[in-house]
Amino acid sequence: MQYDVVIVGASFSGLTLAHHLPKDLKVLIVDAKPEAGSTVESTGLITSKTRTEFSSFIPIDTYITNPISAIAVIAPGLEDMFVSTVHEPWIYQTDTKALVKALADRLPSNITLKTKTVFLGVDNADRPTQARIRSQGAEEEVVDLKFLVGADGGHSKVAQSVKGLSKNTKFLFGYEQVFFGDVLRGPKPEETIFHYWFGEFSLGYGGWLSPTIADGKKAFRIGLAKMMKDRGDAKQLTETFVKQLVDRGDIRIDGDITKPGYVFGSHIPIGGTRSRITRNNVLLIGDAAGFCGAFAADGIKGSVISGKEAAVLIPQYLRGKIDALQKLPARMNTHGGIMSYYRRQLLYRWIWGVMQRNRTFRAMWNIIAAEHATFLDQFCDSKDKHRSLAWTVLKWRHTGRLIRYAAYWICDFGKLK
Template sequence: MSSPFDVIVVGGGPAGSTAAYKLGLAGAKVLLIDKAAEFPREKPCGGGLSARLLERFPYVGDLFDAGEVSVNPVSRVHLESPDGTRVTYQQGDPILYLVRRWQFDEALFKRAASVCSVRLGTTIRKCEVKPTHVELETTEGEIITGPMVIGADSANSVIARHTGLRSEAAHKEYAVDMMEETDYSRLDVKDRDAIYLFLTLTETFGYGYIFPKTHHLNLGFGCKLDWYLKELRGKGAEHHAQWVETLKRQGDVTGETNRSGYKAFPIPVSGPLAKTYTDRVLLAGDAGGFVNAFTAEGIFYAMTSGALAADTALNAVRTQQYDERTLAAYEKAWRQEIGDELLHSVDIQHRLFNGSGRMDALVRKAKEDPELLHLIIGYSMGASTYEQLRNHMMRSTVPTWVWNKVKSAVGFAR
């Protein structure tokens, strides 16, 4: 079946916009579809961009320089373990660039829209792969066809589910991030030049965070979806308000929570899907499970998977080969660039977020060992590797009772 487009990209977030932008620049005819009626659109998210994201995608720095996206570069981290041990890490260069997602996503979307066709306010409810094309059905009953599709349509991806690429029970795969973004006139933080990470919710798989933006404060916490459904269903906003009160008692924040600004959203935290491609279909971003299971960071992986999906799609368009065998190159590419760290992140999540005291032991040791702290923060932000962290810990002089816990936590016994 003929189509005016070479590739259809579903989802206009960082993954989809990156893929569409790269394809469009290369001359492919692309249709970018998003369910939002317009951009900017609301997007709850911590909004932390790692320094390596700017290295991988230099044009993001241009967005900052042009004032399209306001940014707060931070070079300090306050890290707290479950037992209340707190350690502060400082470096010269920025560790993280904090942005408001509605601004960032709009800027990426505009770049994509400059080189491709766009359909806003269009929700895809069905995806069917045919021998010669892909059919997408909208909620209005319209059929949109194309030779291939890149699904970048969030953690609840229709493309992933309808092509059989995501099938496991949701509560096993997801966490829920509950947060608010409030201006400083209402809710402020003690240190606007730092991020706060609270690795304190061990029994729930969890974390708390404070991310100070240029004019707004973003804070929240995350937990596994199964625990949320069991303990917090219908009580998320109340629990969030209690979390803010805890932060106030600790002296980390001042002011009042904005209950109307409370948002909750799913995050896939079980690593990339077992398969991220099939005939005529590739998955990128949250749709493919490209989120760090330890830190819950997803923007870098979304954009990277989007760029790699575009490379594979472009080759498919040029060769007119859209079968699984051709598209398997995508999985090989993402495994080579980000696969190891994503798989390690799942393992570390399982070992540390389990109430065993391993997180306490690790943070207490880091308080005494500046290099270990440097590597922990670096690993969390993508600046150091799992191997560097592991090798340092193997060389360090750790008391036996701590060492046994720590080596187990990061998988040295395997």
């Protein structure tokens, strides 16, 4: 079989690319999963800008279960909480499986999608002309290609197979359970994303609770992300977290607490964008290229934008413009400065990564709680616009709180008592 473009990975980035490539190209997209969207390793929260990016090629609102107009931030100990709201939704909870399935079902006719099919490697690690694939229950086969795309996630096999491409090396491990039931905390729980600053309970990222609708019933997603070295604790910590929220009356689960409707764990690349994402006729996009916020762990926007922009550059490369692919980061940055956002995220990740004790998380929480009336407004700016999150808190009126936080942070940094 001969294809112009072979895409490995039928998720946010690979499917977006497939939608946007010119219709005269013959394209194969392979994915190891039983079906596109049969499982999706993502909470599926998208920002307003990402919703707009999706809306140009899919009726995205059909797959939004909850527009979110508030954030609740809970301090270590789970007791203290502040809520910050905005008038318009700032993020949206999507039905991830239905969204990815719809992206696959609506593919144009020039695209062949093969699921239950694993990409194994290439014939030539410098400039591949063939990909080796194996479909479930079948023999290994080779497909001829002019261009290969790695849209195959943080542990990209394409990045491993082709010489000179950068691989992701730093990850968080995210673990999530989905339950039917109600969220009972806060003024408007169905429009609120809850973010838990666990501190010592679970270092790395914290926890989240996001209301959703699953199979037409009220449900919620609850999870946490941890540093990779501690990933073995993720399941047990999540179970403890769920039980604590049930005991506190923050959530009510329909059915058995030990039997969530859906569970997954996966890696989130947090080392920043990769420096070498292209070589000859190969390109990495989405998580494979490290297009994921190192602090916020948000990668759907980068997946969609890299898929769209790659669809413009790949045809240019195929027409002989061999340096076309180098322009991907610059073209992506025209979408609200996303590459600059990723750079800032590395700084926040570093600051957060140093924090070790409850008192440090609490001191930071105290600063942001004092800003709660306008916090989300400013936070939205930093997520979707060009503003730095630091300006949300670096204000004269917080001098005392900032000094306290800085002192604790320095102690954590120096591993002092």
